[in-house]
Amino acid sequence: MRFSKSSLLILTFTAVLAASAQAQSGPSQIVLAVPQFPTPKNVKTDGGETGVIGIQISQQIVSDLRTTRAIYPTGPDGLRHYTPTEAGAPLYPNWAGIGAGALVTGYVQARDDGRINVVCYLYDLKTRREMTRKGFAVEATEWKRAAHRCAGAFYTAVTKRPGLFDSRITYVAATGTRTQPVKRIAIMNWDGTDHSYLTQGGVTVTSPRLSPDGEHVVYMSFAGGMPNLRIMDADGSNDRQLLQSTSMSFAPRFSPDGRSIAFSMAVDGNTDIYVVDSNGGYPRRLTSAPGIDTSPSFSPDGRQITFESDRSGTQQIYVMNSDGSIQHRISFGGGSNSSPVWSPDGDRIAFSRWTGANIAIGLMSPAGGDEKLLTSGWQDEAPSWSPDSEWVMFQRTQQGTGTGSLHMVSVGGGEPKSVATPQPAADPSWSGVVQ
Amino acid sequence: MIARGLILASALFACAASAQGYQPYPYPPPPAPGYPPPAPGYPQGPGAYPPGPVLAIPVLEQDLRVKAGSDTVRFGRDSYVLTPQSQATLTAQAQWLIQHPYVNASIEGHADVRQTRDYALALGERRAAAVRNYLIASGVPPEQLQIVSWGRERPTSEAVHDATWLQNSRVVTVLKQPSQQLQPWMPQPLPLPLPQQ
Numbered sequence: 001m002r003f004s005k006s007s008l009l010i011l012t013f014t015a016v017l018a019a020s021a022q023a024q025s026g027p028s029q030i031v032l033a034v035p036q037f038p039t040p041k042n043v044k045t046d047g048g049e050t051g052v053i054g055i056q057i058s059q060q061i062v063s064d065l066r067t068t069r070a071i072y073p074t075g076p077d078g079l080r081h082y083t084p085t086e087a088g089a090p091l092y093p094n095w096a097g098i099g100a101g102a103l104v105t106g107y108v109q110a111r112d113d114g115r116i117n118v119v120c121y122l123y124d125l126k127t128r129r130e131m132t133r134k135g136f137a138v139e140a141t142e143w144k145r146a147a148h149r150c151a152g153a154f155y156t157a158v159t160k161r162p163g164l165f166d167s168r169i170t171y172v173a174a175t176g177t178r179t180q181p182v183k184r185i186a187i188m189n190w191d192g193t194d195h196s197y198l199t200q201g202g203v204t205v206t207s208p209r210l211s212p213d214g215e216h217v218v219y220m221s222f223a224g225g226m227p228n229l230r231i232m233d234a235d236g237s238n239d240r241q242l243l244q245s246t247s248m249s250f251a252p253r254f255s256p257d258g259r260s261i262a263f264s265m266a267v268d269g270n271t272d273i274y275v276v277d278s279n280g281g282y283p284r285r286l287t288s289a290p291g292i293d294t295s296p297s298f299s300p301d302g303r304q305i306t307f308e309s310d311r312s313g314t315q316q317i318y319v320m321n322s323d324g325s326i327q328h329r330i331s332f333g334g335g336s337n338s339s340p341v342w343s344p345d346g347d348r349i350a351f352s353r354w355t356g357a358n359i360a361i362g363l364m365s366p367a368g369g370d371e372k373l374l375t376s377g378w379q380d381e382a383p384s385w386s387p388d389s390e391w392v393m394f395q396r397t398q399q400g401t402g403t404g405s406l407h408m409v410s411v412g413g414g415e416p417k418s419v420a421t422p423q424p425a426a427d428p429s430w431s432g433v434v435q
Numbered sequence: 436m437i438a439r440g441l442i443l444a445s446a447l448f449a450c451a452a453s454a455q456g457y458q459p460y461p462y463p464p465p466p467a468p469g470y471p472p473p474a475p476g477y478p479q480g481p482g483a484y485p486p487g488p489v490l491a492i493p494v495l496e497q498d499l500r501v502k503a504g505s506d507t508v509r510f511g512r513d514s515y516v517l518t519p520q521s522q523a524t525l526t527a528q529a530q531w532l533i534q535h536p537y538v539n540a541s542i543e544g545h546a547d548v549r550q551t552r553d554y555a556l557a558l559g560e561r562r563a564a565a566v567r568n569y570l571i572a573s574g575v576p577p578e579q580l581q582i583v584s585w586g587r588e589r590p591t592s593e594a595v596h597d598a599t600w601l602q603n604s605r606v607v608t609v610l611k612q613p614s615q616q617l618q619p620w621m622p623q624p625l626p627l628p629l630p631q632q
Contacts, residue, residue, distance in 0.1 A: 178590055204588050206552055220556075225541075226583055227556055248560060248584060251553035264557060266584065269515070269564030271557035292557040308554065310513070315554060336513075338551040352551055359549065381551050402548065402590075427552065 030158055031072050033100035034062050035079035037120075038087070043110035047140030050116060054108040057118065057147040061104060064151035064165040067191070071158055074100060084109070087121060092128050101125060104154065108143070116140045120150035122157055132157040148189075152433055162344070162387045162433045164190045168234065169393070170208040170217055171406060171428040173197065173421065178402050185219055187234060190386075190430070192420055198236040207251060207427050210234065211258045214431035216278070218242065218252040218261055229263055231278065242280055251294045254278065255302050255322075256432075262286075262296035262305055273307055275322070286324035297341045297349075298322065299366065306330075306340040306349055306366070317351055319366060330368035339382060342366065343389040344432060348411065350383035350392045361394050363411060374409045375416055382426065387433040393419065395426045495538055496610050503527035508566065510604040512547065515562045517569060525566060528608055529573030532580075539611045540575075542567045542582045547603040548590050559584030559606075566606045 037054035047053055058076040065073040080094065084107035095103050106120035115137050122131040134153045136146040145166060152163030167190045176182035185208045188195040198217060199205050208219040211234075218231045223241075227248040232239035242261070243249055251264040255275075262275050265283070271292040274283040287293040291311040298305055306319050309329075317331035317340045331337040335353045342349055348363045359379045364371040379397040386393065386408070393408040396416070404426040406419040419428075490498075500506050506528070508521035517525065532540055544563030546555035563582035571577050590603045 179592075181588065183588075206586070206588065222585075222588075227586070248556070250556045250586075264553065266557055266560040269561040269568075271560065292554060292561065294553040294557050295551070310554075314513075315551075338554055354549070359551070379549065397548075 029070060029072055030101045031074060031099060032065060032102045032104060032122075032154065032158075033079055033095065033098055033125075034058050034065075034073050034075035034104040035082060036076035037106045037108050037118075038082060038084050039108045039110075040084045041110070045110055045114065045116060045140035047116070047143050050108045050110050053116065053140065053143045057106070057108065057120075057143055057150070058104075060144055060147035061120075061151045061154070064148060064163075065155065068155060068159075068163075071155060073104075074098075075104075087119065090121075090123055092123075092125065095125055102131065102158070104150075106150065110140075111137060114140070116143065118143060118146035118150070120153070122154045144194075164387055164433065166214070167387050167433050168210060168214045168431045169406075169419075169428055170198070170210050170234075170431075171421065172206060172208065172426045173423045174404060174426055175201070175423055185217065186421070186425075187217070188421075195422065196236075198232065198234075199239075207429075209253050209429045210431035211254045211278070212256055212432035213258055214433075216254075216258070218254065218278070220250045220252065229261075231261075242278075243276065243283065244280075245283075249274075251296065253297050255298045256300050257302060262298065264294040264296070273305070273324075286320065286322075287327065289327075293318075295339045299342045300344055300346045304342075304366075306342055308338045308340060308351075315354075317349065317364070330366070331364065331371070332368065333362075333364070333371035337362075341383050341385060343385050344387055345389040347389065350385065352381040352383065352394075361392060361409065363392075372413075374411075374413055375407075377416075380407070380416075382428065384428045384430045386430055393428045393430055395428060492538075492610050492612065495535065499528065499531050499608065499610065502531050506608045507605050509602070510562055510606075512549075512601060512604065513558070514604075515558070515565045517565060522569065525569050526573055529570045529575050532570065532575045536576070536579065537613065538579075539613050540570075540580050541609045541611050542570070542580060543607045543609050544582065544584045545589060545591075545603055545605050545607070546584075546587050547600045548587045549600050550587055552586060556584050556586035559586050562604075562606050566608075 036058045039050040039054050042049050042051040062073040065071045087105040087107045090105055103123045103125055109117040111117055117137055119135045121133045124131050132153050134150050138146050148166035151165045155163030168187055170187045173184045173186045174181055182201040183205050184201045185198040185205050187198055204222040206220045208217050210217055215234050217234055220227050221230045227250050229242040229249045229252050231242050247265050247267050249263055249265045252261050254261055259278055260275050261278050264271050265274050271294055272287045273293045273296045274285050276283040289311045293307055293309045296305050296307040303322055304319055305322050308315050309318050315336040315338045316329050317337045318327055318329050320327040335355045337351050337353050340349045340351045349366050351362050352359050353362050359381050360373045361375045361380045361383050362373045377396045378399040380394050382395040384393045391408045395404050396407045397404050403424045406421055406425045406428050407416040408419055409416040504527055505524050508524055542563045544559030546558040563584055567580050567582050592602055
């Protein structure tokens with residue numbers, strides 16, 4: 001991955017050695033040939049000529065896959081050219097002897113409506129079988145996202161795990177002073193590219209959450225002088241209030257299908273969890289215990305919700321069915337525990353624990369137990385999962401200055417890695433990936 | 436505890452009221468049935484017509500701080516319990532608000548920066564609600580009060596040290612002009628029907 005350049009270099013060397021040994025090099029690494037995508041007819045589009053887009057897409061696929069351990073991509077330079085017709089029916093003898101275990105083909109074609117078709121295939125050169133294929137009709141300027149999704153499909157075909165390449169991260173960029181902060185919602189690709197701001201800092205905003213498909217952002221805003229939920233498209237357009245309510249609402253999170261949003265609403269000192277359709281409408285109340293129930297997060301099958309509640313006297317983590325039934329506590333490991341987030345593979349819940357002196361990121365089983373702490377900063381909080389459930393991104397606050405920054409830590413443990421952002425950052429949310 | 440606070444509060448309030456010749460604020464009588472409603476643009480509701488010259492909000496806030504001792508009450512970590520000291524401050528604030536019925540108050544709850552963000556918002560609201568309920572119990576009309584939680588988004592101190600972060604657990608009474616007051620008071624003829632001959 002981008003954040004471990006040194007290990008990537010080592011990986012590159014071993015991969016080059018492996019490439020000469022043909023096909024499947026290591027026990028878990030496959031060499032993938034990515035020749036440049038042809039086009040049936042070179043047409044000028046908003047995103048450039050289709051022939052050029054074909055070269056750029058193959059380059060993007062290579063650079064995406066180069067960040068993984070499982071795949072070593074080669075090309076597009078130095079590989080033979082082929083016709084769009086061959087993309088769907090490769091001439092296997094022509095690809096023998098290039099030292100690859102698998103082959104990526106595809107083509108770019110201008111459409112009559114101004115958009116482009118991007119089609120990509122992955123073939124196993126040993127068994128001469130197609131492993132996967134993808135086709136997209138996208139705006140010509142959006143060719144990069146098509147390339148990310150092709151790379152993700154290839155990664156999934158090889159490893160059976162979701163690829164991160166088309167995933168995005170939204171967070172709160174914090175400038176200004178601590179007592180007069182300026183907060184803007186920012187969004188970027190998972191690798192830090194294509195960074196932009198979605199709100200302009202006139203109003204304090206917190207907790208942006210990406211929909212699973214990465215197309216929408218729900219967040220909390222002080223617009224109107226009262227914390228309330230708003231939703232917008234992931235390019236900042238279509239910004240609107242989610243609820244017609246005079247009570248304060250916060251802590252939103254999408255359901256795995258993106259159709260509903262769980263959140264908290266506070267009425268007269270009592271905070272409970274509600275669910276509302278992501279198009280708005282009338283919220284359904286799920287909890288009614290006296291006290292504060294907040295930070296809901298759905299299980300990946302959408303059937304359960306984990307949340308935090310102080311009904312026992314301290315903040316602890318609970319699980320309930322998504323209709324509000326069978327609310328039961330799962331955290332018994334000491335301290336006060338908050339902000340639970342269910343992993344996309346369903347196996348773990350990430351949370352923050354106040355130990356009395358600092359706040360740490362931890363993991364536990366959704367059934368309770370198996371608790372372990374992953375970090376030991378002064379204040380590490382707001383966990384968010386990578387789409388492949390391998391990493392937890394979180395916000396780390398420095399003691400003294402109070403400056404926040406994004407970090408990520410492997411579920412296996414180890415030293416957290418810093419995630420570069422242009423400004424101090426808080427509240428990360430990592431999208432899912434579209435399969 | 437709350438009941439005792441109430442008794443204490445009402446007792447204090449009674450003393451203060453008699454000592455300063457307090458007169459309950461006269462609400463305008465309800466309109467007679469059939470009376471045409473006021474035209475749009477006219478200030479409406481209690482507090483709409485100030486009994487005297489209107490002072491600027493910062494001046495009034497300074498006055499509140501002097502008369503009530505403070506515009507802020509503080510809390511322990513995770514707590515929303517009003518200490519005896521907080522109750523005394525709020526009782527004095529309630530008197531001030533009753534004497535200034537033409538000013539609204541926004542009760543703004545905060546939590547310290549070492550709470551997680553969602554919980555901080557909920558805790559700020561819970562503290563603000565506790566303060567509002569105390570003020571209402573002390574005689575302040577509910578429509579004069581509104582509550583809002585800032586969570587941990589507006590700390591008072593710049594630095595974050597173990598010694599200082601709890602200062603941010605607080606509720607501040609912030610004065611606001613009633614929204615009607617923001618509209619210019621434009622005397623306009625009432626749209627009465629012409630008398631029929």
